[in-house]
């Protein structure tokens with residue numbers, strides 16, 4: 311039974327009399343940037359036919375990448391793996407100007423599916439670099455988004471990978487320093503990093519607006535709400551999905567007795583349910599709802615059919631498709 315929500319769930323009562331329930335976090339799953347990027351690949355396949363090349367995983371989710379591959383998308387690591395003149399899509403995580411230049415040099419046709427909220431951070435980096443301000447970019451070393459943002463202003467950006475990195479930071483002028491961040495970080499950990507940075511650099515400027523995006527924040531707020539009551543929180547999401555991995559950490563930090571990340575229901579283990587009466591379920595911003603439904607089915611088959619959706623925010627943001635995929639405007643209209 312599903313209560314407290316609009317979710318079309320199913321009913322599986324436990325048979326041994328114990329109380330078993332699922333708290334289903336909302337918002338969860340696809341954000342506006344992921345939806346736009348996935349639709350961009352689908353639309354490009356429809357308009358141009360296969361193959362359509364995609365630099366890096368369009369979004370960090372195995373199921374999505376596999377499904378698009380089956381439809382004709384070819385995922386590559388770099389643009390030099392794309393045949394000259396072919397069509398390549400840049401992923402939601404964004405690319406540096408150097409990648410755009412490499413694609414242009416090879417005569418590639420490009421579609422940029424960078425999330426507009428990532429592009430916003432790129433613009434901030436460009437602006438602060440133009441003002442010759444040192445930029446402390448809080449983010450995870452090696453993450454594609456961080457590489458793209460840092461690539462906008464490599465001379466001005468220094469990566470700060472969490473609170474423990476703060477002591478390593480050196481700046482030219484402590485009066486001219488700003489922090490920016492990756493969009494998918496833990497809000498709490500980022501604020502701790504900023505607190506420590508500000509101890510060292512009291513004049514540290516804040517970003518003009520939140521860099522951690524609405525979707526990351528909303529999913530963390532929702533998991534914080536269910537975690538204190540959960541014996542186990544299951545986060546659906548891939549291992550390379552930053553925001554999914556953060557949800558596991560946030561759940562543990564806010565009272566969940568255990569938290570596990572799985573790509574799909576097939577990875578769930580019966581042993582995880584021993585002594586568990588309340589299971590929390592959520593999913594990262596790159597996860598299609600079908601994968602959550604599979605997890606709920608698996609739980610229902612084990613007596614956890616009583617599903618309560620716990621909603622902490624409504625989301626209705628939609629981004630328009632990259633301009634190369636929008637219908638051409640009719641002259642005179």
Ligand code: SF4
Pocket residue numbers: 341342343344402425426427428493494523524525526553595
């Ligand atoms: Fe954009 Fe946030 Fe989604 Fe990343 S998680 S694609 S920044 S909306």
